[in-house]
Amino acid sequence: MTFQSILDEIENNLKKILDGLSIPDVKFSVEPAKPGFGDVSSNISFLLSKQLKKKPKDIAEMLSEKYSHYSNTLVLKTEAHPSGYLNFFANWEKLPQLILSESYLDEFGDVDIGKDSTIVVEHTSVNPNKALHIGHIRNIIIGDTVSRILNKANYKVKVLNYVDDSGLQVADIIVGFNHFGFNQEPPAGKKFDHYCGDDVYVKTTEKYEKDSSLEEIRKNVLKELEDADSETAKFADKITKRVLANQLETCWNLAVSYDCLNFESQIIRSGLWSKIFEKLKEMTLIEFENEGKNAGCWVIRGENKEEDKVIVRSNGTATYIAKDIPYAAWKLGLLEDPFNYKKYEKEQPNSRILWQSTLDKANSVSQDFSGDKVVTVIDSRQARLQKIITTLMGKFKSIPDAYIHLGYESVTLSSDTAKILGLDTDGKQTQMSGRKGLYVNADSVYDILKEKTKQETQKRHPEMISSEIEKIAHYVSVGTLRYEMIKQDLDKIIAFDLTKSLSLEGDTAPYIQYTHARASRILENSGLTPSIDVDFSLLKESSEIALIKIIGLFDLQIRDAANNLSPKVIARYCHDLAVAFNSFYEKVKVLELGDEKLENSRLCLVNSFKITLEKALDLLGIMAPDRM
RNA sequence: GGACUCGUUGCAUAGCUUGGAUAGUGCGAACGCUUGCGGAGCGUUAGGUCGCCGGUUCGAAUCCGGUCGGGUCCGCCA
Numbered sequence: 001m002t003f004q005s006i007l008d009e010i011e012n013n014l015k016k017i018l019d020g021l022s023i024p025d026v027k028f029s030v031e032p033a034k035p036g037f038g039d040v041s042s043n044i045s046f047l048l049s050k051q052l053k054k055k056p057k058d059i060a061e062m063l064s065e066k067y068s069h070y071s072n073t074l075v076l077k078t079e080a081h082p083s084g085y086l087n088f089f090a091n092w093e094k095l096p097q098l099i100l101s102e103s104y105l106d107e108f109g110d111v112d113i114g115k116d117s118t119i120v121v122e123h124t125s126v127n128p129n130k131a132l133h134i135g136h137i138r139n140i141i142i143g144d145t146v147s148r149i150l151n152k153a154n155y156k157v158k159v160l161n162y163v164d165d166s167g168l169q170v171a172d173i174i175v176g177f178n179h180f181g182f183n184q185e186p187p188a189g190k191k192f193d194h195y196c197g198d199d200v201y202v203k204t205t206e207k208y209e210k211d212s213s214l215e216e217i218r219k220n221v222l223k224e225l226e227d228a229d230s231e232t233a234k235f236a237d238k239i240t241k242r243v244l245a246n247q248l249e250t251c252w253n254l255a256v257s258y259d260c261l262n263f264e265s266q267i268i269r270s271g272l273w274s275k276i277f278e279k280l281k282e283m284t285l286i287e288f289e290n291e292g293k294n295a296g297c298w299v300i301r302g303e304n305k306e307e308d309k310v311i312v313r314s315n316g317t318a319t320y321i322a323k324d325i326p327y328a329a330w331k332l333g334l335l336e337d338p339f340n341y342k343k344y345e346k347e348q349p350n351s352r353i354l355w356q357s358t359l360d361k362a363n364s365v366s367q368d369f370s371g372d373k374v375v376t377v378i379d380s381r382q383a384r385l386q387k388i389i390t391t392l393m394g395k396f397k398s399i400p401d402a403y404i405h406l407g408y409e410s411v412t413l414s415s416d417t418a419k420i421l422g423l424d425t426d427g428k429q430t431q432m433s434g435r436k437g438l439y440v441n442a443d444s445v446y447d448i449l450k451e452k453t454k455q456e457t458q459k460r461h462p463e464m465i466s467s468e469i470e471k472i473a474h475y476v477s478v479g480t481l482r483y484e485m486i487k488q489d490l491d492k493i494i495a496f497d498l499t500k501s502l503s504l505e506g507d508t509a510p511y512i513q514y515t516h517a518r519a520s521r522i523l524e525n526s527g528l529t530p531s532i533d534v535d536f537s538l539l540k541e542s543s544e545i546a547l548i549k550i551i552g553l554f555d556l557q558i559r560d561a562a563n564n565l566s567p568k569v570i571a572r573y574c575h576d577l578a579v580a581f582n583s584f585y586e587k588v589k590v591l592e593l594g595d596e597k598l599e600n601s602r603l604c605l606v607n608s609f610k611i612t613l614e615k616a617l618d619l620l621g622i623m624a625p626d627r628m
Numbered sequence: 629g630g631a632c633u634c635g636u637u638g639c640a641u642a643g644c645u646u647g648g649a650u651a652g653u654g655c656g657a658a659c660g661c662u663u664g665c666g667g668a669g670c671g672u673u674a675g676g677u678c679g680c681c682g683g684u685u686c687g688a689a690u691c692c693g694g695u696c697g698g699g700u701c702c703g704c705c706a
Binding site for chain 1: 630631632633634640641642645646647648649650652653654655661664665666668669670671686687698699700701702703704705706
């Protein structure tokens, strides 16, 4: 039982009181109180104020008096605050025992929102013609963190990465290799994906700008790519797979993994489109336009004042958005699966099996990667298109909100960083651009962070062997990067600054990880294995109670994060845990107290904190070293 | 022209879904804390018309309408 148990007890008792007064159902709140107002607060008096025609304060007093007649084991006393709130003070003789013993269990924090249903989370989905930049990383970390949270909330999560391996962006690097003489091997020391993005892609598009006659070559390559058996398509397949392998290395390094890779080229060749096209016509969700500017096209009618959206051009080819419709339907399991699956060539670091779709029937098996629900992580610039998809899927699937677009604001470059990259933006932040070479590669950011943390660790521990320093620096850099990507609201722009964004103090991952290291050292120095068979009533200091209370809120936070698909909730929780522990650490001594019983109780609390923090950080994909 | 989104202290942000009590945090600034389980830490102080106007309400940072400012989207491109 966690803090939730006292909330339940209070809610039940208040309901009984209302029954006794024959007051019909009122949706009052019972939630953890703000500091200084007891442990639990309810707004019940405000809600009753109107129908009872009394002041909230008077109602609170009345309820407070009545409450004492009901059996309660976890509430010590109630208080009617002059403001009208009804506040409850927990029995801190009993609650610590409940919370701390729960925290030692494997299933601590588990909540059942998903009811074991399946949910698909699609994220990453980058063209395989360049290295991942810091903007892609936001998408990837959001997606990965959300899938971890959903998993904890009892969903069966399937993580997909949709590889956009056809279309212009890929055509451009193929043009570079085949027509502009770029070597197929990168210069020594450069990763292939960096080479394709930084050199081949950027310089090829530069050439178009200087000489528009080259566009012809581009068009021809694009056409050749459509035919799977063409030499160009086979070559492109080789190149994109190689870039993809590099991109996956970057993701794996950041503790991100997947269940399946889907390829756009295969979706196009699978015939899924014609099936969904028929279905759309049948359900009259699209209409053929006989006149006007869209004459000869199939369109989706715009809602309200929005423009109609062309789905099939007058020449019979499908538009960009049309390619997303069959994929969305496939993810929801609305179409017969045309794919077979085979294992990806390389194993993921966490040994999770990675499948990839294939149209090749040989050496492959069938699998099910569809879900009852689908979460698609794409930045907010795609909100309009995603809304169309969401609306369509809503008409296909009966479950409400089966298709969810999880949007987020993009990562921009600060004006200083843009300047470093050669663009004067007049003091304003600016959007990244792969085509213009205006971006910061994720690998570079990781490298810079790692170098910095390595130096810091070395300074603190001159005696430490290099492999351990390496490991710590890795955890801290991954932690920092991941934490920075999710600690704030999804719809706030992150203006990335190469020099400023790498702080290791304050509200950062290293602060939290450091706190964990402190706890680890206490346990290590004690030389004991903490047991939960201790006297919890000895934990009376306010900083102890505060820490226990936060530990007990773990499952409430997970519920909040999962319901709102909000990774920052967990980030804040980790920070709050760390703050509470540091305050405890400062005020209360654990070891060498000369009082074995008290020492054991406190050790148990320290261990409980450590376990909880590790679990919470795990949801963020962050590891906490025991020393740093 | 239409739509979406953000606006909280010098800067960066939490709280807004579900209206109530003292608007929480970090950076930066000033001061203080190590013969203490690790100072990537802790504490104290200063700093706030919650963009602006209006409405709903006993009560609005929170809900509604308007308005201003920043960002984004609106192609038979992808």
